[in-house]
Amino acid sequence: MGDLLRIAIVGYGEIACRQHVPAIAKTSGVALVAVVDPVKTPPGLPHFRDLQELLRDGPEIDAVALCTPPQVRHAQAAAALASGKHVLLEKPPGTTLSELTPLIAAAQEAGRTLFATWHSRYAAAVGPARQLLAGRTINKVTIIWKEDVRVWHPGQAWIFEVGGFGVFDPGINALSILTEILPRAVFIRSAALDFPSNREAPIAAEIELSDAGGLPIHAEFDFRQTGSPSWDILCETEAGPVTLSKGGRQLRDGGRLVVDAPDEEYPALYRRFVALTSEGKSDVDLAPLRLVADSFMLGRRRLVEAFED
Amino acid sequence: MGDLLRIAIVGYGEIACRQHVPAIAKTSGVALVAVVDPVKTPPGLPHFRDLQELLRDGPEIDAVALCTPPQVRHAQAAAALASGKHVLLEKPPGTTLSELTPLIAAAQEAGRTLFATWHSRYAAAVGPARQLLAGRTINKVTIIWKEDVRVWHPGQAWIFEVGGFGVFDPGINALSILTEILPRAVFIRSAALDFPSNREAPIAAEIELSDAGGLPIHAEFDFRQTGSPSWDILCETEAGPVTLSKGGRQLRDGGRLVVDAPDEEYPALYRRFVALTSEGKSDVDLAPLRLVADSFMLGRRRLVEAFED
Numbered sequence: 001m002g003d004l005l006r007i008a009i010v011g012y013g014e015i016a017c018r019q020h021v022p023a024i025a026k027t028s029g030v031a032l033v034a035v036v037d038p039v040k041t042p043p044g045l046p047h048f049r050d051l052q053e054l055l056r057d058g059p060e061i062d063a064v065a066l067c068t069p070p071q072v073r074h075a076q077a078a079a080a081l082a083s084g085k086h087v088l089l090e091k092p093p094g095t096t097l098s099e100l101t102p103l104i105a106a107a108q109e110a111g112r113t114l115f116a117t118w119h120s121r122y123a124a125a126v127g128p129a130r131q132l133l134a135g136r137t138i139n140k141v142t143i144i145w146k147e148d149v150r151v152w153h154p155g156q157a158w159i160f161e162v163g164g165f166g167v168f169d170p171g172i173n174a175l176s177i178l179t180e181i182l183p184r185a186v187f188i189r190s191a192a193l194d195f196p197s198n199r200e201a202p203i204a205a206e207i208e209l210s211d212a213g214g215l216p217i218h219a220e221f222d223f224r225q226t227g228s229p230s231w232d233i234l235c236e237t238e239a240g241p242v243t244l245s246k247g248g249r250q251l252r253d254g255g256r257l258v259v260d261a262p263d264e265e266y267p268a269l270y271r272r273f274v275a276l277t278s279e280g281k282s283d284v285d286l287a288p289l290r291l292v293a294d295s296f297m298l299g300r301r302r303l304v305e306a307f308e309d
Numbered sequence: 310m311g312d313l314l315r316i317a318i319v320g321y322g323e324i325a326c327r328q329h330v331p332a333i334a335k336t337s338g339v340a341l342v343a344v345v346d347p348v349k350t351p352p353g354l355p356h357f358r359d360l361q362e363l364l365r366d367g368p369e370i371d372a373v374a375l376c377t378p379p380q381v382r383h384a385q386a387a388a389a390l391a392s393g394k395h396v397l398l399e400k401p402p403g404t405t406l407s408e409l410t411p412l413i414a415a416a417q418e419a420g421r422t423l424f425a426t427w428h429s430r431y432a433a434a435v436g437p438a439r440q441l442l443a444g445r446t447i448n449k450v451t452i453i454w455k456e457d458v459r460v461w462h463p464g465q466a467w468i469f470e471v472g473g474f475g476v477f478d479p480g481i482n483a484l485s486i487l488t489e490i491l492p493r494a495v496f497i498r499s500a501a502l503d504f505p506s507n508r509e510a511p512i513a514a515e516i517e518l519s520d521a522g523g524l525p526i527h528a529e530f531d532f533r534q535t536g537s538p539s540w541d542i543l544c545e546t547e548a549g550p551v552t553l554s555k556g557g558r559q560l561r562d563g564g565r566l567v568v569d570a571p572d573e574e575y576p577a578l579y580r581r582f583v584a585l586t587s588e589g590k591s592d593v594d595l596a597p598l599r600l601v602a603d604s605f606m607l608g609r610r611r612l613v614e615a616f617e618d
Contacts, residue, residue, distance in 0.1 A: 074496075078521070096603035097406075098496035098596075102521035105494070162499075162609050185414070187383075187407035190471075200609060212387070212411035287407075293602035294405035300471050300509060301610065 005030040005086070005274055006061045010051055010076055011068030012037035014156065015090060019119070020065055023266030029274040034058050051076050055083050062086060063113075063277065069158040070165070074099045077114070081106040086113040086277045092172055092289050093117075095163035100286060107282050114282040115273050118176035122268035123248025124261030130181040132253060136237040138182070141217040144232045145174040146225035149203070150309065159201065160307070166201030168292045170231075171221035175288040177233060177248050178219075184211040188291055191299035196307035203307055207295055314339040314395070314586055315370045319360055319385055320377030321346035323465065324399060328428070329374055332575030338583040343367050360385050364392050371395060372422075372586065378467035379474070383408045386423070390415040395422040395586045401481055401598050402426075404472035409595060416591050423591040424582050427485035431577035432557030433570030439490040441562060445546040447491070452528035454483040456538035458512070459618065468510065469616070475510030477601045479540075480530035484597040486542060486557050487528075493520040497600055500608035505616035512616055516604055 007024065009016050012035050021042075024032045034046040036054050041047045048054040051064070063086035066073050070092050077087050081103065093116035094100055100116070107114035120126070147170055149159070158164045165172065179186060186209045193202040203224060209217035231247035240254040251259040276283055316333065318325050321344050330351075333341045343355045345363050350356045357363040360373070372395035375382050379401050386396050390412065402425035403409055409425070416423035429435070456479055458468070467473045474481065487495060495518045502511040512533060518526035540556035549563040560568040585592055 095607050096497045097599050098494070098603050101494040101496065106521065163607050185407070185410040187410065188405045195610070212415065290406050290602075293599075293606045294407050296606040297602045298404050298472050301504070 003029065003278070005063055005277055006033045006059070007031065007063045007065055008034040008036060008054055008058065008061045009065050009067055010036040010054075011066065012040045012042055013067060014154070016065075016067040019266040020067055023270050026267045027270040027274065030270055033061055051079055055079070063088065063273075066090060069156075070095045071158060071161070071163040074103070077103050078106060081110055081112055081114070084110055084112060086115075086273075088115045088117060088273050091116070091118050091176070092165060092169070092292070093284065093286070094289070097286055097289055097293055100284060104282065104284055111280055113273070113277045113280065114284055115276055116284040116286070117269050118173070118180075118285070118288060119265045119269055120173040120177050120248050121180045122265040122272075123177070124264060125244055125251035125259035126177055126180055126248045128259050129242065129244045129248075129251050132242055132251070132258070133181055133235060133237070134183060136239055136242065138215060138235050138237050140236040141178070141182075141215065142234045143174050143178065143217070143219035144230045145171055146220065146222040147229035147231070148225050148227075149223035152229070157309070160196070160199040160203075162200045164201050165292065166199070167204055167221040167223045168202065168295070171205060171219070172288050172292055173247065174219065174221070174231070174233065175291045177244065178217070179287045179291070181233075181244070182211065184213060184215075185287070186211045186217060186291070188294040188298055191295040192302060193295065193299040194302050194304040196305060197303050198306040203304065205295065205299070209291070312338060312587070314372055314583055315342045315368070316340065316372045316374055317343040317345060317363055317367065317370045318374050318376055319345040319363075320375065321349045321351055322376060323463070325374075325376040328575040329376055332579050335576045336579040336583065339579055342370055360388055364388070372397065372582075375399060378465075379404045380467060380470070380472040383412070386412050387415065390419055390421055390423070393419055393421060395424075395582075397424045397426060397582050400425070400427050400485070401474060401478070401601070402593065402595070403598070406595055406598055406602055409593060413591065413593055420589055422582070422585045422589065423593055424585055425593040425595070426578050427482070427489075427594070427597060428574045428578055429482040429486050429557050430489045431574040431581075432486070433573060434553055434560035434568035435486055435489055435557045437568050438551065438553045438557075438560050441551055441560070441567070442490055442544060442546070443492060445548055445551065447524060447544050447546050449545040450487070450491075450524065450526040451543045452483050452487065452526070453539045453541045454480055455529065455531040455534035456540070457534050457536075458532035461538065466618070469505075469508040471509045473510050474601065475508070476513055476530040476532045477511065477604070480514065480528070481597050481601055482556065483528065483530070483540070483542065484600045486553065487526070488596045488600070490542075490553070491520065491524075493522060493524075494596075495520045495526060495600070497603040497607055500604040501611060502604065502608040503611050503613040505614060506612050507615040512613065514604065514608070518600070
């Protein structure tokens with residue numbers, strides 16, 4: 001058991017219960033040994049109210065998976081690294097880009113892994129999409145990322161608070177896929193952000209992006225979708241449309257279905273974390289967060305109807 | 310004359326006339342050979358309406374200094390690098406962080422210099438302030454950066470447009486100094502941005518920053534100042550206050566005046582550009598722009614009184 005990575009989940013909310021717990025159970029080389037949450041008590045595991053209590057009184061751990069809202073994650077990551085723990089950050093890795101700089105330095109100094117995860121990049125069709133597109137000339141990209149916030153983020157009040165990103169919380173998943181499948185770096189050309197009159201974060205956004213070759217990329221994010229979500233990226237290529245849908249789990253090349261796989265993102269993500277810790281490496285790609293920051297900086301703000309949950 | 314850097318100024322506005330032209334004249338190894346501006350015609354120099362006209366019909370040049378508003382600078386920089394010219398970018402280096410990535414790659418591929426300038430870092434007291442603070446424990450930093458937009462930005466309508474940065478246009482000067490004089494990386498903890506009801510960019514901002522050691526840093530930017538501008542950074546240290554004022558030209562250590570120098574930022578900046586081009590190196594530090602992007606992303610938006618110029 002010497003090589004077993006003993007991990008604690010911090011923030012036992014929606015994403016922890018639904019994804020992290022089963023993924024850890026499926027992954028060899030890692031074991032869940034404690035949970036930190038101010039309120040929720042999971043069955044059958046040592047439980048602590050906050051990270052300090054865990055670090056002081058808890059079982060020995062090697063790593064923490066931070067599944068808390070982004071607004072509190074930076075202080076927790078800094079404390080965990082200072083205690084010599086590896087750190088897995090749920091997405092987005094922080095509320096700012098600049099807060100990551102000292103964390104990267106701290107991980108390097110401590111010889112520990114800092115892993116800024118982008119779970120959507122581990123969806124089954126993302127790798128195949130990248131390979132397919134590498135051999136094509138792409139003429140246009142359209143991203144439609146729309147979901148019902150009431151269905152997909154129940155009780156997550158933080159999402160509309162300052163630092164909660166609003167519709168960019170799911171939208172950054174699309175951007176994490178986009179920056180993985182395209183051959184060249186992309187940048188924001190313009191953006192329009194719709195802020196509900198009673199909220200601090202946008203409920204919808206329209207963004208125009210491009211790359212050094214002038215590729216037009218149009219993205220629409222919307223939390224006001226009802227019915228089925230749309231998590232689609234359509235790439236129009238010389239050889240016909242390449243469509244990545246279901247959040248990166250399904251790939252079509254023209255009419256041909258290339259990949260159609262179930263959700264297996266988090267187990268792949270934990271295999272990567274185990275590998276990173278054993279190699280003593282970090283993985284912090286800030287490109288998706290940079291695109292969000294740019295959208296806020298360059299974005300035109302539009303006030304829209306109040307949103308009541 | 311083989312080593313003379315032949316430069317064209319693109320965007321013959323306020324900053325070009327007041328700073329770039331006299332600085333180039335003072336700097337050995339560089340000569341101003343053309344000016345590009347859609348409207349203004351400077352006396353005694355070849356003049357072109359746009360960059361394409363210069364590159365097609367103009368005299369041979371080695372470099373361009375882009376003094377245009379940030380909203381149009383990216384396309385100009387890309388075109389100049391594609392034509393094999395060195396590029397000097399006025400601050401801010403772009404309207405987004407992400408647009409810099411392809412420019413950095415293009416400069417490297419072309420073996421040309423991309424220089425993202427931060428003129429305030431060349432103010433006479435900035436280097437001495439950094440050295441002084443390196444030996445001190447700093448307990449608190451306060452930045453007051455307030456000026457009358459009507460006095461300091463006459464006719465610059467772009468500054469309140471999308472991508473114009475508003476009060477962050479001068480504020481980024483303070484952030485460029487802050488990131489130069491402090492020993493550790495800083496990050497944004499919270500921000501409040503005041504948007505006039507009739508404008509796209511903030512007229513004032515209050516920002517809280519910190520570093521890995523928990524140093525409290527408070528910044529106030531305001532365009533509604535009347536009378537004298539305040540361009541001051543106060544560092545409270547164990548050994549008393551260290552005050553950098555006049556935009557980085559004056560340094561006091563407690564009551565003692567250490568530096569009090571005239572404005573010589575741009576000649577120093579052009580000496581650096583000449584050195585970079587002769588060494589074939591680029592210099593693109595995005596830390597100040599990253600702090601601005603973070604302020605927009607994390608910032609609470611407050612609507613304030615309309616601003617009429």
